[in-house]
Amino acid sequence: VLYVLDLIGVAVFAVSGALAASHRGLDLFGIAVLAAVTAIGGGTVRDLLLGRHPVFWVKNPMYLYVILAATAIAVLGATYIANLETPLLVADALGLGLFALSGAQIAEQDHHAPIVIVLTGTMTGVAGGVVRDILSGVVPLLLRRDIYATAAIAGICLYLLLQKTRIKRSWAFIIAILSVVALRLLAIAFSWQLPTFAAPQG
Amino acid sequence: VLYVLDLIGVAVFAVSGALAASHRGLDLFGIAVLAAVTAIGGGTVRDLLLGRHPVFWVKNPMYLYVILAATAIAVLGATYIANLETPLLVADALGLGLFALSGAQIAEQDHHAPIVIVLTGTMTGVAGGVVRDILSGVVPLLLRRDIYATAAIAGICLYLLLQKTRIKRSWAFIIAILSVVALRLLAIAFSWQLPTFAAPQG
Amino acid sequence: VLYVLDLIGVAVFAVSGALAASHRGLDLFGIAVLAAVTAIGGGTVRDLLLGRHPVFWVKNPMYLYVILAATAIAVLGATYIANLETPLLVADALGLGLFALSGAQIAEQDHHAPIVIVLTGTMTGVAGGVVRDILSGVVPLLLRRDIYATAAIAGICLYLLLQKTRIKRSWAFIIAILSVVALRLLAIAFSWQLPTFAAPQG
Numbered sequence: 001v002l003y004v005l006d007l008i009g010v011a012v013f014a015v016s017g018a019l020a021a022s023h024r025g026l027d028l029f030g031i032a033v034l035a036a037v038t039a040i041g042g043g044t045v046r047d048l049l050l051g052r053h054p055v056f057w058v059k060n061p062m063y064l065y066v067i068l069a070a071t072a073i074a075v076l077g078a079t080y081i082a083n084l085e086t087p088l089l090v091a092d093a094l095g096l097g098l099f100a101l102s103g104a105q106i107a108e109q110d111h112h113a114p115i116v117i118v119l120t121g122t123m124t125g126v127a128g129g130v131v132r133d134i135l136s137g138v139v140p141l142l143l144r145r146d147i148y149a150t151a152a153i154a155g156i157c158l159y160l161l162l163q164k165t166r167i168k169r170s171w172a173f174i175i176a177i178l179s180v181v182a183l184r185l186l187a188i189a190f191s192w193q194l195p196t197f198a199a200p201q202g
Numbered sequence: 203v204l205y206v207l208d209l210i211g212v213a214v215f216a217v218s219g220a221l222a223a224s225h226r227g228l229d230l231f232g233i234a235v236l237a238a239v240t241a242i243g244g245g246t247v248r249d250l251l252l253g254r255h256p257v258f259w260v261k262n263p264m265y266l267y268v269i270l271a272a273t274a275i276a277v278l279g280a281t282y283i284a285n286l287e288t289p290l291l292v293a294d295a296l297g298l299g300l301f302a303l304s305g306a307q308i309a310e311q312d313h314h315a316p317i318v319i320v321l322t323g324t325m326t327g328v329a330g331g332v333v334r335d336i337l338s339g340v341v342p343l344l345l346r347r348d349i350y351a352t353a354a355i356a357g358i359c360l361y362l363l364l365q366k367t368r369i370k371r372s373w374a375f376i377i378a379i380l381s382v383v384a385l386r387l388l389a390i391a392f393s394w395q396l397p398t399f400a401a402p403q404g
Numbered sequence: 405v406l407y408v409l410d411l412i413g414v415a416v417f418a419v420s421g422a423l424a425a426s427h428r429g430l431d432l433f434g435i436a437v438l439a440a441v442t443a444i445g446g447g448t449v450r451d452l453l454l455g456r457h458p459v460f461w462v463k464n465p466m467y468l469y470v471i472l473a474a475t476a477i478a479v480l481g482a483t484y485i486a487n488l489e490t491p492l493l494v495a496d497a498l499g500l501g502l503f504a505l506s507g508a509q510i511a512e513q514d515h516h517a518p519i520v521i522v523l524t525g526t527m528t529g530v531a532g533g534v535v536r537d538i539l540s541g542v543v544p545l546l547l548r549r550d551i552y553a554t555a556a557i558a559g560i561c562l563y564l565l566l567q568k569t570r571i572k573r574s575w576a577f578i579i580a581i582l583s584v585v586a587l588r589l590l591a592i593a594f595s596w597q598l599p600t601f602a603a604p605q606g
Contacts, residue, residue, distance in 0.1 A: 027396035029351050044251070049448070051457030053253030061315040068317075075399055113465040115472075130539070135332070137341035139541035149433050194431035197479055229598035231553050246453070255455030263517040270519075277601055337534070339543035 006102060009095040010063050011070040014039040015081065016092055017132050018074035024136045028075070034132050035071040039063070041128030046103050046120055050110060089188060090181075093151075097180030100125030100152035101159060101173055118156045125152040147187035150194060155180035208304060211297040212265050213272040216241040218294055219334050220276035221283065226338045230277070236334050237273040241265070243330030248305050248322055252312060291390060292383075295353075299382030302327030302354035303361060303375055320358045327354040349389030352396060357382035410506060413499040414467050415474040418443040419485065420496055421536050422478035428540045432479070438536050439475040443467070445532030450507050450524055454514060493592060494585075497555075501584030504529035504556035505563060505577055522560045529556040551591035554598060559584035 017038025021031040040057050047055045057063040074081060081088070103124025107117040126149045133140040159176035163169065186192065219240025223233040242259050249257045259265040276283060283290070305326025309319040328351045335342040357378045364374035388394070421442025425435040444461050451459045461467040478485060485492070507528025511521040530553045537544040559580045566576035590596065 022399045025398055027348075027398045029355075029396055031399070033351075048250060048452060049459055049462065051459070055251055055253070058251065058314060058318055061317045064317045064321065078399055112462060115465045115468045116462055119468065134336060134538060135342060140539060146431075149437075194433055196429055196431045197426045197435070197482060224601045227600055229550075229600045231598055233601070235553075250452060257453055257455070260453065260516060260520055263519045266519045266523065280601060336538060337544060 009098045010039045012091040012095045014067045014070035015074045038128045038132040041131040042124040045127040046124045093181045093184040097177040104156045121156040151183040211300045212241045214293040214297045216269045216272035240330045240334040243333040244326040247329040248326045295383045295386040299379040306358045323358040353385040413502045414443045416495040416499045418471045418474035442532045442536040445535040446528040449531040450528045497585045497588040501581040508560045525560040555587040
């Protein structure tokens, strides 16, 4: 089940990367590259930082085939998909929650400190989008506004706290993913923002 | 022979990085940095993703000395080199083909899946230029237009197909490199482009 | 002593990253991210390139707690800290020297070639600031002007030269750090710059 969800997360992130590349005027190769980095960038950063070799998509190339298929669908069905804004936002929130918690679980299995687990999980969820934005010359969205990474952080913290109760790990995992999705969608619905600080120019 | 060709590829890519840095107004240090990332960025990304340690230029620092020499030549001979536009384009196409195929061969030796070989080889050929563009604040050229990475992909696919015939591996290697060079130069000569897709803004 | 100095270096770089993020209008999460990448980006790049696992802050999460504390201080005390311009410049120069030399020493322990030691040490000192600038959409400052990385390079070369004399390694280490600090502060005071080369547009 987890593996299937993971592939769905990869497909959704690939579609979102391909659409962003299209909007930014990149060519077919650029679209495939942005689809791929959005989909597997976060997990790749996680594997490199935790020293896990081979990287997950080198070990299991199924992820790459899913990205190719998702890119083809995004290119051929761009007009149709762009009308699916709400479903895409929900799918993206689900992908965020899933990647963040699966990244956290991998760091947990390696017995890292809680703060390392939170950091690793959050990076797994958001680093793909950051690399996508850097490659297409945009200041990464998630640094500027929005409850996005913050939803991932909150969900992973909840997961770690739930481990201290009698709740089963698998339930804690599912509850945490759903709380990321809920927090993300509420933040979109109510335009929640984190504060900024206009520090005096030194 | 391969090692010498590899050093030539590094030198050519270093010169192209140094010239780009010069054009963009960077100082002497910036020029050396862009020369280095252009020349060894692709191979470094390949070694990190495949978990090959030490990274190739840590193991053999000759690559770094070649980069220093190429940077010095580029800085001192900038006026002269800039007039060599056509030879530089040919050399760059040769470097692309050589890096892409040698990267593919390394992934092949580690027994990775064909799609991983194509991806690794292509990254070896183009990632240096991508990092160069990101560092100098430019949207990576290869994402926007041109048959560049596509030539590398086609060459690596040809190499993998030729393995299925009775052709010797070394011949397949050379034919594939030449086909990358030919495809790249034809694309320049005839301004071939990949299609873009102006997706409707969601 | 070295470990304490290292933590101070991390704290200073985190504050400088947080202030830069504030100035650039990022939100609270963006501030924390830029504080973190500025503080541990250089060491992370070093560990990945040298194949040292686990990465230093995965092994010892104390670095991450220091970053969180430094970010909180930077956000709450932004007005006050911005007035500390000169102390911050001195602290940053000290951080640069310390990171560069400790990075060089780590590469030296792994018995790498001198040019690899210089490169690794310099990257440890400056890569965090480069990633900070890329993430916030700015062409990395150090590529454009200033004696910054150059001070690190000079200090590491001095360290390697002093090893050939009868001076104790620990003394060479301290002298080299101080020379980085001195060179950096003199460069600021006298506006020393490296030359640029306006190469003719090809």
